[in-house]
Amino acid sequence: MIPDEKEVIDIIQNNMTDNLICRALEMRPEEITKYVCGLANVEGGYVLIGVERDNGILKVKGFQLAFDMKTVMNDVSKKLKGKILFEYGHIYVLAKNIFAIKVEKAEKKISMNDICYCYKNNSIEVCRENKKNPSTLFISYTECDAPIVDIIEKKISEKLRNRVKISRYIGLEYKDSFKTFMDTIQDHDFVLTIVSDTYLRRQACMYEVGEIIKDHHYKDKLLFVVLTEKERKYYGKNAPDKIEADIYKGATSKLEYTRYWKKQYEELEEAMKQINDYEATRQATYDLQVIGQIYRKDIGEFLQFLSDENGKSFQKLYDNDFNELIKWIFPEYEPNIFNQCDCFGILLHNSIEQLHRITKADYNQIALGIKTDSHKTGLMVFADDIAGYKQRYRLVVMDGLMAKSYVTGNNILVNNVKQEVEYFCAVFQTKSEVVLPIKYGGKVIGVFNSESEEENYYNQEMVIQLTKVLVDFADKIIELGYVGNMTQNDLPYVHIIV
Numbered sequence: 001m002i003p004d005e006k007e008v009i010d011i012i013q014n015n016m017t018d019n020l021i022c023r024a025l026e027m028r029p030e031e032i033t034k035y036v037c038g039l040a041n042v043e044g045g046y047v048l049i050g051v052e053r054d055n056g057i058l059k060v061k062g063f064q065l066a067f068d069m070k071t072v073m074n075d076v077s078k079k080l081k082g083k084i085l086f087e088y089g090h091i092y093v094l095a096k097n098i099f100a101i102k103v104e105k106a107e108k109k110i111s112m113n114d115i116c117y118c119y120k121n122n123s124i125e126v127c128r129e130n131k132k133n134p135s136t137l138f139i140s141y142t143e144c145d146a147p148i149v150d151i152i153e154k155k156i157s158e159k160l161r162n163r164v165k166i167s168r169y170i171g172l173e174y175k176d177s178f179k180t181f182m183d184t185i186q187d188h189d190f191v192l193t194i195v196s197d198t199y200l201r202r203q204a205c206m207y208e209v210g211e212i213i214k215d216h217h218y219k220d221k222l223l224f225v226v227l228t229e230k231e232r233k234y235y236g237k238n239a240p241d242k243i244e245a246d247i248y249k250g251a252t253s254k255l256e257y258t259r260y261w262k263k264q265y266e267e268l269e270e271a272m273k274q275i276n277d278y279e280a281t282r283q284a285t286y287d288l289q290v291i292g293q294i295y296r297k298d299i300g301e302f303l304q305f306l307s308d309e310n311g312k313s314f315q316k317l318y319d320n321d322f323n324e325l326i327k328w329i330f331p332e333y334e335p336n337i338f339n340q341c342d343c344f345g346i347l348l349h350n351s352i353e354q355l356h357r358i359t360k361a362d363y364n365q366i367a368l369g370i371k372t373d374s375h376k377t378g379l380m381v382f383a384d385d386i387a388g389y390k391q392r393y394r395l396v397v398m399d400g401l402m403a404k405s406y407v408t409g410n411n412i413l414v415n416n417v418k419q420e421v422e423y424f425c426a427v428f429q430t431k432s433e434v435v436l437p438i439k440y441g442g443k444v445i446g447v448f449n450s451e452s453e454e455e456n457y458y459n460q461e462m463v464i465q466l467t468k469v470l471v472d473f474a475d476k477i478i479e480l481g482y483v484g485n486m487t488q489n490d491l492p493y494v495h496i497i498v
Helices: 005-013 029-040 069-079 143-163 174-187 203-212 229-234 251-275 282-310 314-319 323-329 344-359 401-408 460-479
Strands: 020-023 045-049 051-054 057-060 086-093 096-103 115-120 123-126 135-140 164-169 190-195 222-226 311-313 363-371 377-386 412-414 432-440 443-452 494-497
Touching (some): 020 051, 029 069, 143 164, 143 190, 143 229, 143 323, 190 323, 203 282, 222 282, 222 314, 251 282, 282 311, 311 314, 344 377, 344 443, 344 460, 344 494, 377 401, 401 412, 401 443, 432 460, 443 460
Parallel strands (some): 020 045, 135 164, 135 190, 222 311, 377 494
Antiparallel strands (some): 115 123, 363 443
16 A cells, blocks of 8 residues: 555655654664654654755655665564554655655554564654563462463563562452452463363352453453363373363253253252241352352353364464463463474574574574583583684683673673774774673573674664573573583584674
């Protein structure tokens, strides 16, 4: 879609500069992505290329049709994260061609390389709210299904770490339970409910969900995981007699729950008749009303709600490493890019290649902490891609920047190594350097080092991209069995000539 020509002409002729970015010439995808991201994160707006501001007056300079803007905009689309609507195309204004991009306001924050940008005064700046509080997840379940919840909570915590805060809830008596449940939904970003046979036979649970699925305000925050007998292997000795929630076996199976609740109703009603005392059975009267509502209406509606693909199979989630669940909580989440690496050699090779793609420098190293002798530990390079004419080494001296990052756990970015007193010169061509710690569980296990022949080569955006890769690398190398007391011979050395 091409932006409305009349609207663009009106903006220019009337000097309407609100939410407008003008550039006489701009074709860099990275910069245009920032413009689109920044406008989407405020009120939306326009990017006009071939137009400039001159003392508040918009002047059309023109933009050549020969420029391949389709490829540029395809790159822009790939760089953006989040749901965003924008349209673009060439428009003739005052006998000159310009390139216009119309950006709609996004419902949720849009990012590029995990950074949110915002429009301000014909320019773009990093949003202040980039560091936001972690999402909150509330898990509702019955106590007998705790082993399943343990698995889910562990996996979410492993993948999202400090990006989500999890609280668990088993349930109280239904009067207090429902109020607590509703209050909890309001206080949390997401609610995950574990549905088992036991869950479907609990009065408090049925009362809660019977009410909650009727309220459209909460539906987007709720996810139901449905258990089957396949999950019995996770319970150990304390497994209930029946785990599976009979939701997908047809009408007869679902009606079994209706029969169960009807029986509960009849037994309570008969007991109340035998007592025949209003004051003594006043609370039971309220229970009777609730149970009647469950078996006449709520249980049927809830089971239908789950069978209409609103219930997720635990086993399918498990087989997919809970990625669907993770994406529901944190849409920006991307699985570890090294998941398919099944040995140290492949992991080191793929990692140094991925890091090289980001830095585009010809000197990159991954160094890991090892045991150098019976009493000492040190840093040794186990993967590098280095230009053939440059010096390389394995053992890292412990008085340079790599050692400093390893000891302190801090990022080190040096724009000009000549001005850095702690710089240890191993390659005379180096003008700038970045050293990043590789951490797992808060502990530094190694460092990544990259050096460039240009001053001021590295920036914070690059650091963010590199750090993301290093987090995945750390997770995977620990999974493969790396420990800090390994020796040089325990790990392979990967060398790639650039």
